[in-house]
Amino acid sequence: MTRQEIIDHIKEKRSFLCVGLDTDIKKIPRHIIEEAGENEYEAIMAFNKAIIDATAPYCVAYKPNTAFYEAFGTEGWKALNDTVAYIRDNHPKHFVIIDAKRGDIGNTSAMYARAVFDDLKADAITVAPYMGEDSVKPFLGYEGKWVILLALTSNKGSLDFQLMKDEHGNRLFENVIRKSQTWATNDEIMYVVGATRGQMFEDIRAIAPDNFLLVPGVGAQGGSLEEVCRYGMTADCGLLVNSSRAIIYASGEKDFAQAAACAAKAVADEMKEFLDTYSKI
Amino acid sequence: MTRQEIIDHIKEKRSFLCVGLDTDIKKIPRHIIEEAGENEYEAIMAFNKAIIDATAPYCVAYKPNTAFYEAFGTEGWKALNDTVAYIRDNHPKHFVIIDAKRGDIGNTSAMYARAVFDDLKADAITVAPYMGEDSVKPFLGYEGKWVILLALTSNKGSLDFQLMKDEHGNRLFENVIRKSQTWATNDEIMYVVGATRGQMFEDIRAIAPDNFLLVPGVGAQGGSLEEVCRYGMTADCGLLVNSSRAIIYASGEKDFAQAAACAAKAVADEMKEFLDTYSKI
Numbered sequence: 001m002t003r004q005e006i007i008d009h010i011k012e013k014r015s016f017l018c019v020g021l022d023t024d025i026k027k028i029p030r031h032i033i034e035e036a037g038e039n040e041y042e043a044i045m046a047f048n049k050a051i052i053d054a055t056a057p058y059c060v061a062y063k064p065n066t067a068f069y070e071a072f073g074t075e076g077w078k079a080l081n082d083t084v085a086y087i088r089d090n091h092p093k094h095f096v097i098i099d100a101k102r103g104d105i106g107n108t109s110a111m112y113a114r115a116v117f118d119d120l121k122a123d124a125i126t127v128a129p130y131m132g133e134d135s136v137k138p139f140l141g142y143e144g145k146w147v148i149l150l151a152l153t154s155n156k157g158s159l160d161f162q163l164m165k166d167e168h169g170n171r172l173f174e175n176v177i178r179k180s181q182t183w184a185t186n187d188e189i190m191y192v193v194g195a196t197r198g199q200m201f202e203d204i205r206a207i208a209p210d211n212f213l214l215v216p217g218v219g220a221q222g223g224s225l226e227e228v229c230r231y232g233m234t235a236d237c238g239l240l241v242n243s244s245r246a247i248i249y250a251s252g253e254k255d256f257a258q259a260a261a262c263a264a265k266a267v268a269d270e271m272k273e274f275l276d277t278y279s280k281i
Numbered sequence: 282m283t284r285q286e287i288i289d290h291i292k293e294k295r296s297f298l299c300v301g302l303d304t305d306i307k308k309i310p311r312h313i314i315e316e317a318g319e320n321e322y323e324a325i326m327a328f329n330k331a332i333i334d335a336t337a338p339y340c341v342a343y344k345p346n347t348a349f350y351e352a353f354g355t356e357g358w359k360a361l362n363d364t365v366a367y368i369r370d371n372h373p374k375h376f377v378i379i380d381a382k383r384g385d386i387g388n389t390s391a392m393y394a395r396a397v398f399d400d401l402k403a404d405a406i407t408v409a410p411y412m413g414e415d416s417v418k419p420f421l422g423y424e425g426k427w428v429i430l431l432a433l434t435s436n437k438g439s440l441d442f443q444l445m446k447d448e449h450g451n452r453l454f455e456n457v458i459r460k461s462q463t464w465a466t467n468d469e470i471m472y473v474v475g476a477t478r479g480q481m482f483e484d485i486r487a488i489a490p491d492n493f494l495l496v497p498g499v500g501a502q503g504g505s506l507e508e509v510c511r512y513g514m515t516a517d518c519g520l521l522v523n524s525s526r527a528i529i530y531a532s533g534e535k536d537f538a539q540a541a542a543c544a545a546k547a548v549a550d551e552m553k554e555f556l557d558t559y560s561k562i
Contacts, residue, residue, distance in 0.1 A: 065385070067383070067385060074358050078355040101385050103409060120354070128382070129411065131409075131436060131443075157415040157416050160414055162411065167446055
């Protein structure tokens with residue numbers, strides 16, 4: 001999917017919401033498990049399909065997190081594959097991010113790229129930068145596919161290393177963004193920046209003025225959407241803001257899909273106002 | 282598996298070799314693919330079983346890399362699962378490392394831990410430190426299970442960020458080791474240190490005197506085993522040195538398993554001498 005297609009979709013929906021499909025069998029409504037005859041694959045698929053169809057009008061992207069599928073082994077991996085296929089077939093405008101945070105030596109990263117782009121047919125993968133350029137490059141060069149590189153994450157542990165300053169006063173996350181800007185264009189790389197770091201979006205826009213940013217941490221993790229937009233939005237929007245738990249587990253009862261739709265709509269309604277205020281689309 | 286059990290196995294075998302099961306269908310001998318009737322799962326399993334049985338006398342650990350299995354989707358994940366089970370059932374003394382380089386926010390890392398320790402039943406997982414303490418901790422606290430944290434990797438890209446110096450002159454990989462020493466004991470955390478960084482093992486032993494180190498980069502990547510042992514070996518050995526491609530693809534013909542055994546034996550023979558020289562076991 002091209003940058004322009006993403007922007008057009010945001011413009012049409014007046015939303016830049018990404019719904020995180022962190023599907024945990026322990027949190028799926030009980031009636032789904034029963035209807036699936038306790039079959040985990042069937043339960044995950046039934047839940048995901050209902051959540052996707054209910055939220056699609058209010059979001060522009062989906063982000064399944066591989067951890068939640070790998071935890072169910074072979075059946076889980078099949079559910080991940082079939083979830084991506086379901087989005088592709090039924091909501092082809094939606095951008096599909098595999099949240100995998102991969103990164104390894106060249107020949108290994110190349111295998112991950114193949115897994116995500118050729119086999120799963122997703123649009124993007126999140127990548128961890130610790131191993132540097134040759135661990136990231138194998139994910140680049142797939143036409144219309146994206147690397148979303150971890151820069152400044154939303155969790156407490158982001159303080160441990162990402163803010164470490166070098167001899168020139170540059171922080172690690174800034175060095176990651178600066179260096180990786182020489183590896184790829186705005187049409188193939190985005191960055192993960194946690195919503196819990198509101199003011200730092202200004203610093204990030206100083207070095208990555210046009211890149212799309214994938215922003216987790218709104219919702220269950222407590223980040224402020226208003227701050228993210230004030231400091232991080234560009235003329236083209238330039239943001240995909242993710243919410244997982246607050247949407248997909250909005251209700252644990254029979255109305256779970258409807259409740260997810262309402263939670264997604266509430267975020268999208270806020271987003272519309274921020275787009276009107278801070279972007280030009 | 283406990284630290285003492287690993288040491289006892291090294292002592293018994295006079296080897297600290299880890300065989301990396303980076304099984305790539307494109308590199309498996311043609312006759313295996315044909316005998317498996319072109320079925321990828323069957324081909325991977327036939328290859329892995331033969332390699333494992335042939336090399337088991339010369340190594341103490343196996344390290345399947347998840348990327349190579351994920352690239353074959355559901356069938357690949359099944360092959361990963363069944364490969365670990367095969368080692369468990371047939372070579373129960375061998376330490377099984379899932380080379381996954383995972384690391385995510387707490388609830389997600391917890392799911393990866395479940396995937397690797399509960400579902401796959403492996404002994405250890407490699408973890409990337411970029412997201413800090415709360416991304417690593419969910420992997421700790423499983424009895425007899427290990428986190429192997431990336432510190433200084435063997436690839437060229439390791440120069441991009443891992444050697445970045447902070448205001449006090451400490452390099453990022455040193456900060457990773459120092460900080461993580463406060464999260465876990467020697468009985469539950471190891472570090473990845475590339476063999477291509479021979480002399481730096483001295484610096485690492487200054488801050489992690491007793492931890493086991495998992496050392497990739499000998500073999501296809503060109504690191505020196507002698508340097509690794511001279512600078513990195515402890516009285517208890519303290520090293521697991523990995524070789525993947527140089528062993529498992531030693532021959533692409535019908536003698537592939539025999540050739541892998543010979544390649545593993547050659548490394549083990551060298552290791553015996555280094556154990557005699559530099560360790561006390």
